[in-house]
Structure formats: structure tokens, C-alpha cells
Amino acid sequence: MVVVATACRICAVGCGTLVELEGDTIVRVVGDPDDTTTNGYTCAKGRAGPEFHHAPYRLDAPLLRRNGELVAAGWDETLDDIAARTTALIAEHGPGVIANYVSTGGPIDPAGYAMAHGFFRASAPIGATAR
Ligand code: SF4
Structure with missing residues (x-):
């Protein structure tokens, strides 16, 4: 078994975790007692990492x-589709028609969370708030 010290990516807290691996399989996730911020804490979502990661219903590609x-x-086809739909919506209703909901930090997708904020900062209409 290999133990990897990392951080949980499910929410914005980023708790320090120890991930126990057998080959490519995540066996267990526990809090890292040496993490100076979270001191070994994890919530149930973080500890359920193996179930999330290996779930048969997990999406590994766009639909x-x-x-x-x-x-x-x-991805190219999907991004083209999103661009066409977004462009059509903005053309018909104006830029305020586009919104984003990220829950508690973009669940399980911190890169997507950062991308969404970058998108809205770059494309926010004058007077709108992009946080
Ligand atoms: S989901 Fe739970 S374990 Fe993971 S970072 Fe957030 S609070 Fe920590």
C-alpha cells in the first residue's frame, strides 16, 4: 500500500488528507494530522473519496x-456546442442571461471553479458583479 499526502478537492476548504492506494485503487482517505491548517480534520464527503472516485456512474467524458x-x-464538440448555445442566448436576451452556480466551491472541480470565475470576470457586462 502507498500513502499519498494531498488535499481534498471536494470543497474550497482543501483539508489535508492521506490517501491510501493499492495500485490505482483508492482504498481509504483520512485526515492528515500533520496538515497545519486542518490538523487531521475531514468531513464525511472527504472520507468518501474512494466511493466518489470509483463510482460506476462517474462521468469521465462530456455528454x-x-x-x-x-x-x-x-471536448472540442462539447465546447463548440456550449459556445453556440451561449452565443445564441446572449444574442437573444443579452449578457445578463448567463449565470453560474458553484455551490460550496465547485464540488469536486476546483479547476472548473477557477475557470468559471475567470470566465465571468472576463465576460461580465458593465455594471454586473462577477465574484
Ligand atoms: S469536502 Fe470535507 S474533507 Fe473535503 S475539503 Fe471540504 S471540508 Fe475538507
Whole structure:
């Protein structure tokens, strides 16, 4: 077994964790007592990391709806689809029609959280608040 010291990425707190691995399988996640900020604390979500990571329903690729069915798609196709839909919405209703909800820090996606904030900072209409 290998133990990797890292940080939980489920929410913005970023608790220090120790992840126990057997090969590519996450066996257990516990709080890192040597983390100087969280001192070994983790919540139930952080400790459920193995179940999240290995869940059979986990999405590893984008899905697009085609004829009422969700089908796997590539990132280029997905981003083109998002760009076309976003552009059409803004053209019809103005830039204030686009919003973003990130819950408690962009669950399980800190990179997406940062991207969303960057997107809104870059594209916010005059007078709008992008936080
Ligand atoms: S989800 Fe829980 S364990 Fe993970 S960073 Fe947030 S508070 Fe810490």
C-alpha cells in the first residue's frame, strides 16, 4: 500500500488528507494530522473519496443530448456546442442571461471553479458583479 499526502478537492476548504492506494485503487482517505491548517480534520464527503472516485456512474467524458438521449462526446464538440448555445442566448436576451452556480466551491472541480470565475470576470457586462 502507498500513502499519498494531498488535499481534498471536494470543497474550497482543501483539508489535508492521506490517501491510501493499492495500485490505482483508492482504498481509504483520512485526515492528515500533520496538515497545519486542518490538523487531521475531514468531513464525511472527504472520507468518501474512494466511493466518489470509483463510482460506476462517474462521468469521465462530456455528454451531449442527441435526439433526447445523452451520448458521450469529445471536448472540442462539447465546447463548440456550449459556445453556440451561449452565443445564441446572449444574442437573444443579452449578457445578463448567463449565470453560474458553484455551490460550496465547485464540488469536486476546483479547476472548473477557477475557470468559471475567470470566465465571468472576463465576460461580465458593465455594471454586473462577477465574484
Ligand atoms: S469536502 Fe470535507 S474533507 Fe473535503 S475539503 Fe471540504 S471540508 Fe475538507
